[in-house]
Every structure is written in structure tokens, then in C-alpha cells.
Amino acid sequence: xxxxxxxxxxxxxxxxSVGTIYALIALGYTMVYGVLKLINFAHGDVYMVGAFSGYxxxxxxxxxxxxxxxxxxxxxxxxxxxxxxLGAMAVCALLGLAIERFAYRPxxxxxxxxxxxxxxxVSLLLEYGFQLQPIRGLPVAFPPGPTPRFFPExxxxxxWSLGGxxxxxxxxxxxxxxxxxxxxxxxxxxxxxFGTAMRAVSFDPxxxxxxxxxxxxxxxxxxxxxSALAAAAAILNAVPRPQIHPLFGLLxxxxxxxxxxxxxxxxxxxAMVGGLALGLAEELVAGYTASSFKDAIAFTVLILVxxxxxxxxxxxxxxxxx
Amino acid sequence: MSAAPxxxxxxxxxxxxxxxxxxxxxxxxxAGEVVALIGANGAGKSTTLxxxxxxxxxxxxxxxxxxxxxxxxxxxxLVARGLAHAPEGRGIFLDLSVGENLAxxxxxxxxxxxxxxxxxxxxxLFPILAERRDQPAGTLSGGEQQMxxxxxxxxxxxxxxxxxxxxxxxxxxVVERIFGVLREVNxxxxxxxxxxxxxxxxxxxxxxxxxxxxxxxxxxxTGPELLASPEVRRAYLGE
Numbered sequence: 001x002x003x004x005x006x007x008x009x010x011x012x013x014x015x016x017s018v019g020t021i022y023a024l025i026a027l028g029y030t031m032v033y034g035v036l037k038l039i040n041f042a043h044g045d046v047y048m049v050g051a052f053s054g055y056x057x058x059x060x061x062x063x064x065x066x067x068x069x070x071x072x073x074x075x076x077x078x079x080x081x082x083x084x085x086l087g088a089m090a091v092c093a094l095l096g097l098a099i100e101r102f103a104y105r106p107x108x109x110x111x112x113x114x115x116x117x118x119x120x121x122v123s124l125l126l127e128y129g130f131q132l133q134p135i136r137g138l139p140v141a142f143p144p145g146p147t148p149r150f151f152p153e154x155x156x157x158x159x160w161s162l163g164g165x166x167x168x169x170x171x172x173x174x175x176x177x178x179x180x181x182x183x184x185x186x187x188x189x190x191x192x193x194f195g196t197a198m199r200a201v202s203f204d205p206x207x208x209x210x211x212x213x214x215x216x217x218x219x220x221x222x223x224x225x226x227s228a229l230a231a232a233a234a235i236l237n238a239v240p241r242p243q244i245h246p247l248f249g250l251l252x253x254x255x256x257x258x259x260x261x262x263x264x265x266x267x268x269x270x271a272m273v274g275g276l277a278l279g280l281a282e283e284l285v286a287g288y289t290a291s292s293f294k295d296a297i298a299f300t301v302l303i304l305v306x307x308x309x310x311x312x313x314x315x316x317x318x319x320x321x322x
Numbered sequence: 323m324s325a326a327p328x329x330x331x332x333x334x335x336x337x338x339x340x341x342x343x344x345x346x347x348x349x350x351x352x353a354g355e356v357v358a359l360i361g362a363n364g365a366g367k368s369t370t371l372x373x374x375x376x377x378x379x380x381x382x383x384x385x386x387x388x389x390x391x392x393x394x395x396x397x398x399x400l401v402a403r404g405l406a407h408a409p410e411g412r413g414i415f416l417d418l419s420v421g422e423n424l425a426x427x428x429x430x431x432x433x434x435x436x437x438x439x440x441x442x443x444x445x446x447l448f449p450i451l452a453e454r455r456d457q458p459a460g461t462l463s464g465g466e467q468q469m470x471x472x473x474x475x476x477x478x479x480x481x482x483x484x485x486x487x488x489x490x491x492x493x494x495x496v497v498e499r500i501f502g503v504l505r506e507v508n509x510x511x512x513x514x515x516x517x518x519x520x521x522x523x524x525x526x527x528x529x530x531x532x533x534x535x536x537x538x539x540x541x542x543x544t545g546p547e548l549l550a551s552p553e554v555r556r557a558y559l560g561e
Contacts, residue, residue, distance in 0.1 A: 193429070196418070196422055196425070196426065196429075197426075197429065199415070199417060199418055199422075200415050200418065200426055202417075203415045203416065203417050203418070204413060204415065206377045206397075206413075207377075207409060207413035207415070208415075208426075209376070209377075209396075209397040209398040210375060210377070210397070210400075210401065210406070210407050210409070210413065211398075211401060211426045211427060211429045211430075211474075211478075212398050212399075212400075212401035212402055212429050212430040212478070213398055213426075213429055214396075214398045215397075215398060
């Protein structure tokens, strides 16, 4: 293959790998915005908590690898990885429920700015709470403190080269899991009672209540779902890029927010497309110009979208017929 | 009228900021009865319905359905008590398909067979809803959306249906059609509390009617009485 094509394909692989992470996080922003018209700025920190939940769970489940025990075999390792991921998703779902219940629900019906400020407060609480020194007497060292930790290798890494394009099993698994989660979410949103209720609440909570839909419970469920997806994204990201620390949700959180705005905030397919587009754009710009521009891309995109297409790619201007 | 009304509203008050939009409205609807609320724009007709169905908060008063105080229930509990509301502006979920909108009217019902039968009945009453069932409800015309709103409200099998301006902005033959369906629905035993600009249609359908003026009940009577009243004819029937 010509070198330029190999380079392009490599960028596409890398861009997709990052883009799926953004997409999964962006889904949480967009779903919560849909039902509450609130940007949950703590969402990037939920992603961070997801990574640490996986870290602690893996520490309990996969503790003795360094002590010379034989590796668990591929089936065992896959099972462990799946358990760690599901466990982290469950922890974050509970965290999402708690944030909604104690931080946002008491402010329902108040000025929107109040909730937005609270979101930033929750975000800071998680970021700085996790930087405290570990509490004595807990079975794990929690909170983790400010020093970066290394996420354990859940699966043995395998690298392949396809005509010069390097690809690892992490890329393939990450993509497959992310796509499966997005298809699953699509089914939940468009094929279940909960999903129909969620879309109804998103369009008009007052009329949804007239239908007998328990609006508060649907909102809570939406938080749980979005937070679980953020946790999955965190595990998928932490396996190939294992350094985690309490502030590392900040940048992916902001970028995923941009992805959600790019796709059209409130739109589920929009968040998926926006995430992938942003991941690819970052990788291509970094690859063909200078990598130091990488983090600026997202915010350039944000400014351009807000200037020229504030509804995003999939946003629809709502016209009421009379 | 017989002893206990189905709906009993006592001294209902609503404030929008400092403005008192409802100044103590009282009304009753008996089981199977049609009551119309007429009055000028801003008289508080829609506000009355919205306060009863809890789309807005009442500042004082009481709303009882079969003796049970509704103002103390969370809004999403009302439909299970037999109260449905087709709100002003129709409240259609424009993003959702026509079929999904219709299904949402029966969101709480577990009797699949009964829901399917009711859906078939709505499709008979309004064939357009069957034809367009997979299209986004936002693609329906205004009249079609109104039919959907009425059909969706009926999907919960209500005992009392609140209807807000079902004829607003619709062609005369569509209005006839919707009122025809309402007459049929009422004959099947559903009580209606109807807000209408089209006082003529409303008074012909209603057993009783109330005239609201600036948030208060200014006049009450049977439909024929109000139709015959010179004041009503002058103010609301354009004579």
C-alpha cells in the first residue's frame, strides 16, 4: 500500500477509537439535556469515577497477577474484563441516580442557572474529593489521591499490522463494544416503554405526566443510563491508555460536550455521529498539521457550530402547527 | 342533579406571579355529563383545565374526583384515576410517530387486548391515524393533530375528559367530525369538561355551561338556557 494511504488509514483507526469514546460520553450529555434541558457538567467526572471503579474492581478481581500466578487464560480474562466493565457501569449508574436525586431534583422548577451552577459544584466535588488522601480502614485505598494510577491490563494486548496499518485487539474490542452499546441504546430509546416515555418527557414533561408517565423516575433512569455509558467509555479508554487520575475526566468531558452540541444537543443519533466526527477531526488535524493543535480542535468546532449551525447536525428547529 | 358529582371543583385559585388568573372558580361535573366553559380570551378557561389536571399549580382551592382530592396527588397519578386532558395546543409529541402518540395515551394500561381494541376503534373513528401511524406526528395537519389529541386522551379510557379548544383553527367539516365523535364518546358514558371559543358548538353539545369572565364564573345554566340568553348571544355568539 502506498505510504500516504497507510498513514490515512492509521489516522482513521485512531480517530474512530477515540471518537467512540467521545460518542459514548456525549450520549449521557445529550440524553440528560433531552429530559431536563440541563447540561450536566459533572458528566465528565462520572466518566472519571467509572475509570476508578474499574480500577478498584480489577484490583479485587485480578489481584495476584504480579505474584507469579499463571495468567487466567483468555476466557477467564475476558470474563474478568466483562465483570469489571459491568461493575463500573453499575457503580456509575448508582452515582448518576444519587446526583440526580440529591443535587438536581431539589432544584427542579427553579431558574435553570441554579442547576447549572450546581452541576459545576458536583463536578468540583468529585474532582477534588477524589484527590483527598485515602481514608484509613477501607479495604481499598479510597479516595485515590492526586497521584496518577495505572489501570491494570484486563486483557493481554495483541498487536497486528494490516498492510502497514497497526491495529490492536484493544481497538477492535473497543469499537465492537461501543457499537454494541450504541445499538443497544438505540433499541432502548426507540423500542421500549422506558424509551418512549423518555422521548415523551424530552418533548414535553407536563404532557408526558398527563399520560401517566412518572416524570421524575424517567429522569432518574436517564441519568443512570447515561452514567453507565460513561463508565463503559472510561473502561474502554483506560485499557489502551491506562493512566488515570481524578482530573482526567475534565478534557474528555468537555470534548464530548462539544460532540453532543455538534450532533445537536438532545439528539441520540447526533451524539453518536458528533463523537465520531470529533474524534476523526482531532486525529486528522493532529496527524496532518501539528499534534499540539489537537485539543484546540474541539473548541474550534464548538465555536463554528455555535456560529453557523447552533442546532447541530441533527438538531431540528421545532415548528408548532396551529 | 344526583348526590355526588364525579368532579367537584371548589374555590379554585391560580396566580401567575402577582396576577390572579382564577379568582375562586367552583364547578361540578356529574358522571356522564357534558359541561362547557365559555368566555372571552384570557377569562381563565384553559387555566381552569390546566389547574385541574395539574399542568399548573393551583394556589388555593380543592379539586375532587369521586371525593378524592386531586391537588394532593402527583400529576402523573391522575390518569389512573380516570381523568384525561387533551390540552390547548394539543400537546402532541411531534417527534414521536402517530402510533407512539396514540400508544402513550394507554401508557399505564396492562390489558393488551383492550388497548388493541381501543386502538382499532380510534382507527375507525379517525382513519387518518391508521394511515399515518408510522409518520412523525409533526407531519400531521392541525386538524389531524387535534383528532390525534382526542384519540390519545380516549386511549386511557377516561371517566372524565378535559378538552381545551378542540375546534380551534379547524375547518368546519373537521369541527363537525370531532364534535360528532365527542357526542358518541359521551353517549358511551364519558363525562366531558369542554373549553370552547366556538360557543355555538359547545352549547349545543353541553348539558350545562358556565360563562367565565376575568377568572370568575359570571353565569351558569343549561346549554339551551345560555343559548337563549341575550347576553351570551351578544357576547359569545356574535349577534
